[in-house]
Amino acid sequence: MTAALFFLGGCSSKNPLPLNNNTSSVKLDVPFVAPRSELCASSSIAMVSSYWQVKAQVLPRLTLEELDSRTLIPQKGGTLQIELMAAARANGFLVYQLEPNIDALVAELSVGHPVIVLVNRSFSWAPLWHYAPVTGYDAQMQTVLSHFADEANEAVPLATFEAIWERSQKWGVVLLPPGKIPATATPRKFLSCVYELEKSGMLQEALLSYKAASTRWPENVEILFALGNAYYGLHQLNKAEEMYRKILFLDAVNPLALNNLADISLHKGKLEEAESLLNQAKTDDVAIEAILNATRQEIEKARVSPIKYISF
Amino acid sequence: MNFSKLILSFVLSATLFAQVSLAQIASTEALLGNSAPSSSKDKLFQMTSREDVAKKFEEMGVDPKIIEARIASMSDAEATEIAHKIDTLPAGADAGMSIIGAIVFIFIVLLVTDLLGVTKVFNFTKSIVN
CATH class of the missing domain: 1.25.40.10 (Tetratricopeptide repeat domain)
Incomplete structure (x- = not known):
């Protein structure tokens, strides 16, 4: 019995997504860019930027190639968080780092702000760091939607998402056009x-x-x-x-x-x-x-x- | 040594002198508390951080043409952080597990099973069970 409870505890989230309001599920219309080796930061910026290009008529300042060359460190095979933020700013967006919790993520998604998160897909002793734009959530199914890999709006179970997100200390940023304010901003x-x-x-x-x-x-x-x-x-x-x-x-x-x-x-x-x-x-x-x-x-x-x- | 580095040093020294010679209004920087470094030693330190980042970026295969723009878009604190911690900071990438990662993973799994006495793959392991 105790073992069963323990097992359940491991699989379901301690902090379920809110079901009780009219935003119990959100799916933002973020254009999808298929994964390109080592360039997930650049792709994530591009996806969120083109979302705002449609929503708020902001013109991104950099091309995808320029974003690529501003974010990748070839020998590390990836992108530092600081450089993701700096490149997004250079692209003409305000970058705001969220409080490290699921409530902040949900609050931003609920008002139509996609969030770029850093996750570790593997264990802390063999990290596989990855950036992906979170595009929504489904409180009924308790899933988080993101352009994680090959599939647009892939539904990841909340518990799995929290486990891989926890390993980056729940790092997440919103990219906003000038004049917009994050829902959770101080x-x-x-x-x-x-x-x-x-x-x-x-x-x-x-x-x-x-x-x-x-x-x-x-x-x-x-x-x-x-x-x-x-x-x-x-x-x-x-x-x-x-x-x-x-x-x-x-x-x-x-x-x-x-x-x-x-x-x-x-x-x-x-x-x-x-x-x-x-x-x-x-x-x-x-x-x-x-x-x-x-x-x-x-x-x-x-x-x-x-x-x-x-x-x- | 390197052209981009030369330009970078020039730009940095130019801004250094500009900051010294201009009597300014109280800036937003003064309000936010992360005020511009007061001593020229601090300023030199920050310039060195940026040069360090430029050098490390070059070593790590970043296109020299873009290094300057990349460093220019960082704040002083960000440049210092990268200069000090570039080897340990996480770098998000797209790939799923790499081949080397998978080999290491299998090695560790087999090591554990060896230690548990379920397998005897390696010569150097001794089971801790029995």
């Missing part, structure tokens, strides 16, 4: 992901995502600040100023917003205003204090020898 983590996109040179794409974030979390000071900086980076100083002012409305002594407002005033030649803004800033943080001091010095320099500032 503001801080989402902000970091958008910032990665911005740093890789995709300023317009990042701006779209920051804007979407400021709609979803309107009172989040950090997002307003990043959005302001994105506008600043695109030389839209009035918009940038508007965002920094919004921050002061929520947090009147916010040092970063005050510093950047002072910087804008300085660029406009309003030195008194710049100084009075800086004097309102309050911080205990040494790094931020250093930033404020640098701006203070800039103001002094401008006082001594007025420079013609570049007008934006």
Whole structure:
């Protein structure tokens, strides 16, 4: 009896897929790319990218050949997780790593976001790492659908999926077009992901995502600040100023917003205003204090020898 | 030594100088806490990581023409992680089990059966049962 229970415990998942709502089964229409030796990362990016190309009319920036050459390390015979994410970003997508649990996976699939997972098809002592896009699930059958190998939307029993997924610490990412937010996103983590996109040179794409974030979390000071900086980076100083002012409305002594407002005033030649803004800033943080001091010095320099500032 | 490496060093040193000389607004980096390295030693360290990655990629057969673009799309933290752990990081691939993997697997299965006294395939094994 105990043995039977133990056996059952091994075969069924501890955390069954949700049956009780109207999304008890999901099957996303993700185009299928047949497996090509060693190139599952590239194929997975391509499949999810073409899904979004149809759904949201985003044009992928790279061809399949370019994705291949950006992801494969010939001697390792595969692709590192970091490079999968970097290549997906280079393809014009925001990459968000999910919390390592089945609930996050289900939540993303339920709102139409395919998830690329890393699994180990074998044992931990003889690993066979593999990437595949998860395209849906069926709570009735307790299966997970994915473009795993030769067959589109192959149904893998949940227990098997969890076993092979567990070995990668349940690694999974969503690739989203700029302006879309993951169902399970937290503001801080989402902000970091958008910032990665911005740093890789995709300023317009990042701006779209920051804007979407400021709609979803309107009172989040950090997002307003990043959005302001994105506008600043695109030389839209009035918009940038508007965002920094919004921050002061929520947090009147916010040092970063005050510093950047002072910087804008300085660029406009309003030195008194710049100084009075800086004097309102309050911080205990040494790094931020250093930033404020640098701006203070800039103001002094401008006082001594007025420079013609570049007008934006 | 290598043309792509030369370009890479040039680009990196250019960004290094740019970061030093420009008085900037408080960046989003300052907010997120993973702020740009303060000392030039840290900066040099990160440049070295990127060069290490370039070297390892070349050794591992990556097309030299694309190495620069691949490294440029990584963050500093990512480049450092790859430089340090490239040999142990998992690399997802398509293939099912490889021939070598299968041979190792069969070897271990036979070893275990030898040890259990079910088989006597290898000369060096002694059954632990009886």
